[in-house]
Amino acid sequence: MKMEKSIIENTPSPRTRSSIAHDLRRLGVTEGMILVVHAAMSALGWTNGGPIAVIQALQDVLTPSGTLIMPAHSGEYSDPAEWQNPPIPKTWHQEVRDNMPAFDPAITPTRSMGRIAESFRSWPNVRRSNHPHLSFAAWGKRAEEITAVHPLTPALDHRSPLGRVYKLGGYVLLMGVGFGNNTSFHMAEYRLPKAKMVKMGAPVMENGRRLWKQFQDIDFDEEDFPRIGEAFEKAASVINGKVGSADCKLFLQPDAVDFAIEWMKENRA
Numbered sequence: 001m002k003m004e005k006s007i008i009e010n011t012p013s014p015r016t017r018s019s020i021a022h023d024l025r026r027l028g029v030t031e032g033m034i035l036v037v038h039a040a041m042s043a044l045g046w047t048n049g050g051p052i053a054v055i056q057a058l059q060d061v062l063t064p065s066g067t068l069i070m071p072a073h074s075g076e077y078s079d080p081a082e083w084q085n086p087p088i089p090k091t092w093h094q095e096v097r098d099n100m101p102a103f104d105p106a107i108t109p110t111r112s113m114g115r116i117a118e119s120f121r122s123w124p125n126v127r128r129s130n131h132p133h134l135s136f137a138a139w140g141k142r143a144e145e146i147t148a149v150h151p152l153t154p155a156l157d158h159r160s161p162l163g164r165v166y167k168l169g170g171y172v173l174l175m176g177v178g179f180g181n182n183t184s185f186h187m188a189e190y191r192l193p194k195a196k197m198v199k200m201g202a203p204v205m206e207n208g209r210r211l212w213k214q215f216q217d218i219d220f221d222e223e224d225f226p227r228i229g230e231a232f233e234k235a236a237s238v239i240n241g242k243v244g245s246a247d248c249k250l251f252l253q254p255d256a257v258d259f260a261i262e263w264m265k266e267n268r269a
Contacts, residue, residue: 003042011045015244020044020057023243027173028250029058032065034142034170036162036184036253039070041115043176044244051119059139067140069165071183072121075111077103077132079201100203102210103132129161132202136161142168152204153217156183157190165253172253176246179229184253186220188260192268195219224267232259 013019029035037058047053058068080088080096088096101108105128110118121128121137128137129150138146138161146164156162162184172184179185189195196219204213232238232251236259239250 004046007042008046011245015045015047015053017049017053017057017060020047020054020243021060023241024057024061027241027243027248028239029061029171029173030066031061031063032141033062034067034069034146034165034168035062036069036165036170036172037116038172038174038177038181038183039114039116040176040246043246045246047244051116054116055120055123062140065141067138067142067146067170068120069136069138069143069146069161069170070117070120071113072110072117072128072135072137073113073133074103074108074135075133077108077202079199082200097201097203097212100212102203102205103130103135104205105130105135108132131155131160132204133200134160152202152213153200153215154190155217156186156220158187160187162187162253166257170253172249172251172256174249175243176248178226179232179249180222180225182225182229182256184257185222185225185228185260187257188264189218189220191261192264227267228260228263231263232256235259 039054041051041054044054062068077100080093110121120126123139126137126139127143127147129135129147131150131152134155135150136147146161149159150161151159158166166187172182174181197216198219199214199216201212201214203210236255237251241248
């Protein structure tokens with residue numbers, strides 16, 4: 001309640017579906033755009049209708065001719081041996097693996113994605129990709145195309161939903177969050193010559209049966225994403241502006257990925 005009180009006190013006027021839509025258009029979001037959104041609800045200011053109003057405003061601006069995409073990641077559907085925040089006792093690990101429900105795009109909740117993304121994943125006519133850790137949800141004209149195929153591994157390369165956004169020339173909107181949240185930068189990590197691989201596991205459905213699936217993928221590292229973003233802004237076209245009280249950045253996703261590839265090759269050991 002203290003946080004909500006502070007947000008109210010720091011909001012000049014209520015944010016609404018119509019005011020958010022107005023700000024999105026002024027920023028540069030347009031009808032028909034393919035748009036990946038990473039957003040923090042609290043950064044917008046006090047919003048009448050909360051995440052529902054935000055999603056409706058995004059849909060109003062994009063219209064059904066556009067496509068709205070959000071991360072729907074569910075990191076807890078992973079190997080408990082890797083859990084750190086918080087860890088669980090080692091004696092629990094096998095029992096947790098044996099009894100964890102299989103990932104289900106229709107009902108598995110997101111984790112640490114925020115109120116907007118969690119509301120969006122179960123929105124009417126939203127499609128969700130079938131990946132136990134790193135799924136994406138999408139609504140609009142290209143939703144089925146973007147989410148239809150999502151390999152277990154590699155999870156975020158050119159065959160993933162992010163890869164299809166890349167091929168379609170989509171945009172990224174950071175709304176109240178920084179480049180550290182820009183999942184698209186992970187696509188560049190697959191282009192590094194010696195990407196570190198790690199073992200992973202997840203409960204999945206295969207041929208109608210629930211099983212614990214083990215696989216390998218690269219060891220994702222977003223520690224330098226803010227530095228990459230800072231350099232990207234100096235070299236490319238990034239639109240900065242406000243939606244409500246939130247500082248926002250709007251940019252072409254392929255440009256960001258291509259820049260990150262070259263930056264990582266030069267700056268990562």
